[in-house]
Amino acid sequence: MSIAPSQSSAPHADATELEALRADLAATRYTVPAVEALLGPLAAAALHREERLPALRATQAARSGADAGVAALVRLFVLGADAPRRAVDAALPRLRTDGAARLGLVEAAGSGPDDPVRAVVDLRPYEASDAAGTVDWWLASDLGELATGRALRTDHVLGVGGASTTLAQVTVRDPRExxxxxxxxxxxxxxxxxxHAHAVVGTDISARALEFARFNTALAGLGPDRIALRSGSMLEPVAGERFDLVVSNPPFVITPRAAGVPAYEYRDGGRAGDAIVRELVTGVGAVLAPGGVAQLLGNWEVRAGEDWDERVGAWLDESGLDGWVIQRELQDPAEYAETWIRDGGATPDRDRPGWDALYAAWLDDFASRDVAAIGFGILTLRRPLAGPPSLRRLEEHTGTVHQPLGGHLAESLAAHDWLEATDDAALAAAHLRVAADVTEERYLTPGSPDPTVVLLRQGGGLGRAVQAGTALAGFVGACDGELAVGSLLRGLAAVLDVAADDVAADVLPAVRGLVRDGLLLRS
Structure with a gap:
């Protein structure tokens, strides 16, 4: 007996059956470490490349052993393979197949123990670290192309991908109301x-996404008193309200507004070009409380003859907010088009004419606006407590950063505020120490007693490397928190036989930068 492919709705959040599901998943040890141990490094790595055969082989071998329950759940909910009813009942002994079907998780072909059961949603363990520590939950989403073998439906509800993980890791996690x-x-x-918040509001224009979110928050034991979910576009559902933190992984993908080009709700905001990101940057201040922070991911177009930061910088100017933008990636229009056409399930080997038509639509769309490249990055915005914005940083970091980055960003914002309120006289009275993750690198020409280059390298955060002259390197080397900055500068001036004011003029601007970026800390 077989099961026809399903066009599923979202799962149902029934409290009693969710409690049984939660207990079953815990008892079966359906966790990230258990799944990785079951698959092994070869199959796990292949699965990350969207190849499921090694994982199917690994789970097939484990179907009769001690890991049979985990193997059944992985085959069912991750790999999209049928499982016999008896295996599902054994893996979910409280809920059983019938309860899973009532929740909208599976479909069964019959009631016999060997009748096949098929998942209609993806349900997998999630484990991550953010600036507040580690988390682990189970999350439901729509089955992906790897499991279904079909292109995604346009109202597809995405699970946790790289962008979601990035946003979770870069978000500041100090307590928020x-x-x-x-x-x-x-x-x-x-x-x-x-x-880390007293109350959370989640909004989405997709009714199916909200149903999945309702299921996932309930499965985590959180009710509407902790996470309220509202339907609507952009900021409309919260107009007139104020928040201490706004996070958003918006549908920022730049999609041609052309016939025949599918618009996926999870990635396409319905605007032309990068208008949805601009709309968020310039509009989010309306719902930020004084001192409130907004953090979002986004794409932006880089027009021919312009630098990447010109366009985004104009958005910051228009927003009236403090702004810090970190560009993490830059793609040309062809690379960008290929990435997102494949993301929707199209491939040139499956349908060359269809692929070429989509490819041409994307290239034509970019050409119509003279787009030379598309940037991707992290935007941190803040409504000033009072007065005009004082923070405007646009920088590019395409190399490795040290996640979770949220704590570093929060500390850098606090350092910026302290520096804004601290003139040079107050800075001279401060006590600074070198951060524990900072190392010094010296490069010497063979035979020379003095280095030609001294680098101060940050081990955490954004991994910055700052070139230091003799005076700055000497100053940083003496920063142990014992002596005030002014005392260190005077001692350094005596050693170098230079006027103290000249040393201060040379060193203090760089010291401010090192404090701002976390290489020097206040004692």
Whole structure:
């Protein structure tokens, strides 16, 4: 007996059956470490490349052993393979197949023990670290192309991908009264926020996404009193309200507005070009409380003859907010088109004419606006407590950063505020120490007693490397928190036989930069 392919709705959040599901998943040890141990490094790595055969082989071998329950759940909910009813009942002994079907997780072909059962959603363990510590939940989303073998439906609800993980890791996690997760999707950012906020509101234009988010938050034991979910576009559902933190992984993908080009709700905001990101940057201040922070991911177009930061910088100017933008990637239009056409399930070997038509539509769309490249990055915005914005940073970091980055960003914002309120006289009275993750690198020409280059390298955060002259290197080397900055400068001036004012003029601007970026800390 076989099961016809399903066009599933979202799962149902029934409290009693969710309690049974939660207990079963815990008892079966359906966790990230257990799944990785079952698959082994070869199959796990292949699965990350969207190749499921090694994982099917690994789970097939484990179907009769001690890991049979985990193997059945992985085959069912991750790999999209049928499982016999007896295996599902054994893996979910409280809920059983019938309960899983009532929740909208599976479909069964019959009631016999060997009748096949098929998942209609993806349900997998999630484990991550953010600036507040480690988390682990189970998350439901739509089955992906790897499991179904079909292109995604346009109302597909995405699980946790690289962008979701990035946003969770870069978000500041100090205590907040109210948090808004704009474009909540399956609810992952709202779940992260629930650990450090009194109340969380998640919004989405997709009714199916909100149902998945409702299921996932309930499965995590969180009710509407902790995470309220609302339907609507952009900031409309929270107009007139104020939040201390706004997080958003918005549908920022730049998609041609052309016939025949599918618009996926999870990635396409319905605007032309990069208008949705501009709209968020310039509009989010309306729902930020004084001192409130907004953090979002986005794409932006780089027009021919312009630098990448010109366009985004103009958005910051228009927003009236403090702004810090970190560009992490830059793609040309062809690379970008290929990435997102494949993301929707199209491939040139499956349908060359269809692929070429989509490819041409994307290239034509970019050409119509003279787009030379597309940037991707992290935007951190803040409504000043009072007065005009004082922070405007646009920088590019395409190399490795040290996640979770949220704590570093929060510390850098606090350092910026301290520096804004601290003139040079007050800075001279401060006590500074070198951060524990900072190392010094010296490069010497063979035979020379003095280095030609001295680098101060940050081990955490953004991994910055700052070139230091003799005076700055000497100053940093003496920063142990014991003596005030002014005392160190005077001692350094005596050693170098230079006027103290000249040393201060040379060193203090660089010291401010090192404090701002976390290489020097206040004692």
């Amino acid at each position: 109210r948090v808004l997760d704009l474009g909540t999707g399956c609810g992952i950012q709202a779940l992260h926020a629930s650990r």
